[in-house]
Amino acid sequence: MSINKALTEIKRATAEIIDFERVEKLVTAYYNEGKEYTIKLGLDPTSADVHLGHTVVLQKLATFQKFGANIQLIIGDFTATIGDPTGKSETRKILSKEQIEQNAKTYQEQIFKVLDPAKTEVFYNSQWLDELGTRGLTALTMNYNVARMLERDDFENRYKSQTPISISEFLYPLFQGYDSVALKSDIEIGGTDQKFNMHMGRHLQRAYGVGKEQAIVMVPIIEGLDGVQKMSKSLKNYIGVTDAPNEMFAKIMSISDELMWRYYELLSSKSLEDIEKLKSGVSNGTLHPKMVKEELAVEIVTRYHSEDDGKSALEAFNKQFKQNQIPDDIAEYKVEEGIWICKALVECGIEPSTSQSRRDIKQGAVRIDQEKVSDEQLKLESGEYVLQVGKRKFAKVKVG
RNA sequence: GGUGAGUUACUCAAGUGGCCAACGAGGGCAGACUGUAAAUCUGCUGGCUUUCGCCUUCGGAAGUUCGAAUCUUCCACUCACCA
Numbered sequence: 201m202s203i204n205k206a207l208t209e210i211k212r213a214t215a216e217i218i219d220f221e222r223v224e225k226l227v228t229a230y231y232n233e234g235k236e237y238t239i240k241l242g243l244d245p246t247s248a249d250v251h252l253g254h255t256v257v258l259q260k261l262a263t264f265q266k267f268g269a270n271i272q273l274i275i276g277d278f279t280a281t282i283g284d285p286t287g288k289s290e291t292r293k294i295l296s297k298e299q300i301e302q303n304a305k306t307y308q309e310q311i312f313k314v315l316d317p318a319k320t321e322v323f324y325n326s327q328w329l330d331e332l333g334t335r336g337l338t339a340l341t342m343n344y345n346v347a348r349m350l351e352r353d354d355f356e357n358r359y360k361s362q363t364p365i366s367i368s369e370f371l372y373p374l375f376q377g378y379d380s381v382a383l384k385s386d387i388e389i390g391g392t393d394q395k396f397n398m399h400m401g402r403h404l405q406r407a408y409g410v411g412k413e414q415a416i417v418m419v420p421i422i423e424g425l426d427g428v429q430k431m432s433k434s435l436k437n438y439i440g441v442t443d444a445p446n447e448m449f450a451k452i453m454s455i456s457d458e459l460m461w462r463y464y465e466l467l468s469s470k471s472l473e474d475i476e477k478l479k480s481g482v483s484n485g486t487l488h489p490k491m492v493k494e495e496l497a498v499e500i501v502t503r504y505h506s507e508d509d510g511k512s513a514l515e516a517f518n519k520q521f522k523q524n525q526i527p528d529d530i531a532e533y534k535v536e537e538g539i540w541i542c543k544a545l546v547e548c549g550i551e552p553s554t555s556q557s558r559r560d561i562k563q564g565a566v567r568i569d570q571e572k573v574s575d576e577q578l579k580l581e582s583g584e585y586v587l588q589v590g591k592r593k594f595a596k597v598k599v600g
Numbered sequence: 601g602g603u604g605a606g607u608u609a610c611u612c613a614a615g616u617g618g619c620c621a622a623c624g625a626g627g628g629c630a631g632a633c634u635g636u637a638a639a640u641c642u643g644c645u646g647g648c649u650u651u652c653g654c655c656u657u658c659g660g661a662a663g664u665u666c667g668a669a670u671c672u673u674c675c676a677c678u679c680a681c682c683a
Contacts, residue, residue, distance in 0.1 A: 426627095427638090456638045490635040521636045540649055556629085558651080559644055565630045577650070590629075591636050 203231050206267045210417075212472055213465040214260070215392045218399075218416040226386055226415075230268030239264050240272040240385035240401075240414070242325075242376055242394075245303035246280050250310045251438040252500070253422045253431035256466045257389055258314040260419050264387075271320040272383050273311070275304045278326035279375050310441050313504055328382040329375055340374050343407045344400075349373075352396050373397045377404040384410050389417045422466050425451060427459040445505045446527075449513035450592075452497040457482075457489045464496060469503075526570075526586055530594040537600040541566070541578040548587060548595035565590050 206227055217223065229235040241261060261271055280300045308322065332340065349370050350356055359365060377400030380388055384405075388398045398416045405413050421430045424437025431438045439451045455463065464475050478495075481487030494514060502510035520527045533548045542557035545566065551557045560566050561576040567588040582600030 450636080453635090454637065457635095458638075460637085488635075490637075493635085493637075517636085543649070553647065554649080555647060555651085556645085560630065563630050563643065590631095 203228055206231070209263050209472060210260075210267065212263075213256075213420065215418045215420040216395075216416075217418070218402075219413070220415065222413075222415040223387060223417070226269075227267050234268075236268045236270055237386040238272050238383065239269045239387040239389055239417075240274060240380060240383060241389050242274045242276050242279075242379060242397075243304075243307055244276050244280055245300050245307055247303065249433055249440060250307065250442070251431060251433065251440045252463075252467060253424075253438065255310075255314065255441065256419050256422050257391065258311060259467055259469070260389060260417065262314050262316075262469070264389075265316050265319050269319070269387070271315060272385055273308075273320055273322045274379050274383075275307070275322065275324050276376070276379075277301075277304065277324045278329040279372060310504075313441075323379075323383065325375070325379050325382075329378070332378075337371075340378060340404075341371070343404060344374060346370075373400045374404070377401040380405055380414055381408045381410055384412070385414050386412065387415045387417060389419065391421060392418045393421070394418070420466070423459060423462065425455055427456050439500075441504045445501050445509040445513040446516050446529075448501050448504065449497045449510075449517055452500060453493055453517065455493075457493070460489070460493050460496060468496060468499060470499075521591070526588075527594060530586070530596050532596040532598065534598045535580070537582045538579050539599065541568075541573060541580060542576065544580055544597060544599075545587060545589065545595075548597060550587065550589050550593040550595050560589055 207224060210223065210227070211217065211220075226237040230237065239261065241257060261269075265271065277297075277300055281297075312320075350359055352373075355365060355369075373396060376397045379385075380401030381404050385401070388401050390398055395416075395418060398414075398418075402413045402416065423429065424431035424435055425439070426435075426437050429435055429437060439448055443451065452463070461475075461479065464470065464478070468475065470478075478487060478492050482489050482492055494517075497517075498510040498514055501513050516527060519525045531548070535544050535547055539547075540554075541561070542551070542554040545551040545557045546554055551560065557566070558576050561573050564572050564574070566573045568585050570586075570588075580597070580599045585597050585599065587595045587597055
């Protein structure tokens with residue numbers, strides 16, 4: 201692959217790159233002299249729920265690995281005890297050491313599904329931050345001043361609205377920046393929300409005479425399933441990397457075609473050229489968009505589960521929806537004979553209340569063994585049935 | 601510390617004595633159409649072993665009234681202006 205193609209892949213789907221020239225030089229040196237370089241990613245192990253939004257940066261790192269980068273993965277065990285103020289409107293709660301360790305472990309498990317461990321080194325930043333000492337800490341703080349610290353939007357807003365800012369939060373960007381000094385990183389990567397902190401790394405590398413200033417690669421925040429708001433757990437529009445294969449598959453299939461291309465760009469391991477081919481195939485009608493989406497879904501499920509899971513998720517999906525068949529793995533429940541249909545639906549957990557059941561029956565959303573239920577007074581005779589609400593909620597019941 | 605405005609369902613937001621389980625919007629769910637996509641159209645969106653009925657809800661508590669989300673008092677919280 202040519203240097204130009206490599207650089208195009210690197211630039212793909214990035215939000216912003218600061219000092220791109222430097223990246224160019226590093227990649228060129230790798231191609232001409234086989235010289236490798238380092239790229240740093242700091243992880244804040246404060247939460248264990250990893251979703252696809254967090255993996256965008258990992259895809260980018262996987263790309264860099266192909267083009268001569270060694271990854272410096274920093275588990276921010278020290279900084280996690282402070283709490284990153286980014287995007288926060290109040291001082292963050294501090295986690296226990298055990299929680300941090302547990303989260304760090306979960307992260308690494310997920311990360312090595314995407315990254316090559318041979319080209320990845322894991323560090324804990326307490327390693328050098330613990331040794332800094334009061335003297336070292338003081339020296340570090342002398343490299344920045346309060347006025348510039350307050351330039352940060354979230355600090356500025358909090359200061360103006362008189363929301364407390366802890367001194368320790370001022371230290372966070374300094375510590376993160378110091379990681380770059382300790383590791384002499386060539387590039388730092390992170391989300392756009394990390395801009396300030398990553399700039400600090402550049403600033404401190406110069407202040408400490410490291411002899412280089414890291415380039416900064418920022419990846420965008422991915423949109424959630426709705427295609428509008430950012431992917432987040434609280435908005436319930438996320439795909440978790442630990443989601444069950446079939447669920448993960450179905451979630452990806454439910455995104456809009458437009459959003460699909462965005463996901464391709466940000467999450468797929470396919471090259472830009474291959475994606476272009478798919479796009480033109482769809483626009484000239486030779487490829488069905490649903491097939492293209494399936495391909496993406498299989499890729500993602502395979503990545504976080506296995507090839508077999510990817511295949512079987514595809515089969516299960518088509519079986520259920522294309523051919524309108526009932527899925528194999530549905531939960532079974534036992535209920536009493538003569539039970540009212542509405543009550544049975546609630547007991548199987550596919551309806552929240554009998555009132556809701558009534559409404560759904562009225563709308564023709566409820567089926568027993570594929571047959572639409574029209575009588576909301578129906579009582580179930582003994583036997584075995586498959587209850588269904590809408591297209592995706594199923595339950596098997598044994599009556600009697 | 602003083603004064604004023606506010607607190608309504610998942611969210612925003614109307615309602616200022618009975619027609620209120622509470623307008624509207626978003627979201628969500630379901631139906632039609634499809635590729636379980638999007639867009640569009642339609643319906644629903646507190647609960648109840650039974651629904652032109654009953655029960656619980658409009659920050660919390662107490663009261664006025666035949667009747668309160670709406671009026672009164674106290675409490676809690678949020679915001680604005682003044683000091």
